[in-house]
Amino acid sequence: MTLRxxxxxxxxxxxxxxxxxxxxxxxxxxGDTAWMLTSTALVLFMTIPGLALFYAGMVRSKNVLSVMxxxxxxxxxxxxxxxxxxxxxxFSTEGMEAGVFNINSIVGSLDNAFLSNLTKDxxxxxxxxxxxxxxxMTFAIITPALIVGAFAERMKFSAMLVFMTLWFTIVYAPMAxxxxxxxxxxxxxxxxxxxxxxxxxx
Numbered sequence: 001m002t003l004r005x006x007x008x009x010x011x012x013x014x015x016x017x018x019x020x021x022x023x024x025x026x027x028x029x030x031g032d033t034a035w036m037l038t039s040t041a042l043v044l045f046m047t048i049p050g051l052a053l054f055y056a057g058m059v060r061s062k063n064v065l066s067v068m069x070x071x072x073x074x075x076x077x078x079x080x081x082x083x084x085x086x087x088x089x090x091f092s093t094e095g096m097e098a099g100v101f102n103i104n105s106i107v108g109s110l111d112n113a114f115l116s117n118l119t120k121d122x123x124x125x126x127x128x129x130x131x132x133x134x135x136x137m138t139f140a141i142i143t144p145a146l147i148v149g150a151f152a153e154r155m156k157f158s159a160m161l162v163f164m165t166l167w168f169t170i171v172y173a174p175m176a177x178x179x180x181x182x183x184x185x186x187x188x189x190x191x192x193x194x195x196x197x198x199x200x201x202x
Contacts, residue, residue, distance in 0.1 A: 078164070092112045
């Protein structure tokens with residue numbers, strides 16, 4: 001009899017607690033933060049050393065260092081561009097309204113350029129916004145790095161840097177905004193769901 005009462009109480013609590021959790025403000029969760037940091041490291045490892053070694057194994061021996069250097073350089077370049085203006089173009093949602101088409105439904109603004117509105121207390125869900133910025137940066141790194149395989153052994157290093165900067169600005173940032181930007185973003189409002197990056201990355 002006591003076990004049945006306990007089971008009934010447990011069932012009642014399981015129905016009540018999700019509602020209580022939704023009513024609370026977003027708070028920092030160490031488990032979510034640890035998982036996001038782990039995920040960030042894993043995605044970065046897909047580029048450096050993963051993609052660099054993969055493409056190095058597909059070219060002639062005289063071009064191995066060239067291809068690896070391109071992957072490393074893209075990692076550095078995209079990191080700088082992401083912090084300078086990429087995060088803002090992809091995730092700045094100032095002035096966006098759900099269902100209203102304007103330029104901000106295609107690309108974000110520069111309100112968060114150089115992470116100007118980032119504070120040590122700002123959260124995205126249950127983890128710090130700084131972790132979210134870094135996690136999203138790893139996708140901004142690997143996406144152009146995937147292109148290296150298309151022009152391996154056939155492109156000047158300086159031309160590659162210019163192309164990647166333009167491609168990141170014109171293609172990646174607006175696409176990331178339209179799909180992952182939230183309410184008011186063009187493809188988000190259309191119901192596109194892309195949790196794994198199949199739309200934005202590929």
